Amino acid sequence: MFQKKSSFLGSAFGLILIGVVSLFSLSACTNPSTPAGHEGYVFEKPRFFGAGGYKDTLRGPANYGFSLWRNQVLNIDMQPNTYTETFRILARDDLNIHFNFHAILSVREGSVRQVVEQYGGENWYPRYVRETFRTYVRDAVQQYDSRDLKTQRENIAIEVSEKLRAYLADTPFSLTKVVIGNINYPEIVATAVEKRLAAQQLLSEKETQKAIARKDAEIRIEEAKGIAEAQRIINATLTANYLQHEAINAQLKMAESPNHTTVYIPVGTNGIPLVKESR
Incomplete structure (x- = not known):
């Protein structure tokens, strides 16, 4: 009886030991992975034994694989x-x-x-x-x-x-x-710059107005010159004979008109008539 009991206890202890070892092994397993665009620095971080340190390099996307050792990975982004x-x-x-x-x-x-x-x-x-x-x-x-x-x-x-x-x-x-x-x-500088730009804009507008006024004056001068020249030409052509000729032509036109009410008396200078309006 005692022998059977000892055998049973031994089997139970063995199963418990296997379970503990299995759980320890599973918890100790790692599977380091590296995403795309990265490189992984795989290193060992042992609990009780092992050399530790660098193990391998992963170029993502990649997995290092399951291991009973405490392998870990440090991923570095290689992209810009x-x-x-x-x-x-x-x-x-x-x-x-x-x-x-x-x-x-x-x-x-x-x-x-x-x-x-x-x-x-x-x-x-x-x-x-x-x-x-x-x-x-x-x-x-x-x-x-x-x-x-x-x-x-x-x-x-x-x-x-x-x-x-x-x-x-x-x-x-x-x-x-x-x-x-x-x-x-700084804000004070930005304000000063804005004022300077506004002053430059105003100055530019003034220069434009000045240029316009100068052009207007030049136009008026040219117009005055044109009027003076026209008057000079007219004065040069308004001779006594010319005026007499024009007066005679006017009389002829009025005489030929059937509805005129104007009487010409040719008593003016150089035969130019005095004009009297009839009422």
Whole structure:
């Protein structure tokens, strides 16, 4: 009886032990995966034994597969992403300028192990790039007066791009482009600019009115010249003989008219008649 009981207890203990081991094994299994556009840094994080550390690289989308070891993955986005920095910088004329600067950066393929082990993994931008990027922007902007920044924005972007590319040349990171966002001046400056533009517009209108008045005066002068010339020609042609000729022609026309009521008395100078209206 005792022997059977011992055998039963031994079997039960064995089943319990197997169950515990099975549960432990299942909980210890991992299946690291990496999404598309990413590379995965697979590493071992053992509980009680094992060397740990880097195991393999995954290029997404991919799975590492089930393992009894405590394998994990750190995924790094390899696609181009835009990193934006906001600035308030004193320009060369000590005016505080507010603007954003954008850098499009990506991680080179096949470099995930280097990124994780040397550059801080997924925090590579704030740890390795951000402050250098901001320094290059400040240095470039402070070479110009505030009023020149909008016209020089392309030159500033080129200068920052060249410096940042040189800085990243021997790293796993690649610069695609840098872009300056809207440049905002202090409100007092914006108001002053608006007033200056309004004054320029008013001045332009005044110049236009002045030009119109000048043209009107020229037209009137030309008209006066035309009238004077006409009068000169008329005066030159109004001789006594001409007036006498015109008077005689007028008399003939009136004489030929059946309904005239005017009587001509040819007692004027040079035979030009005096005219009397009949009532």
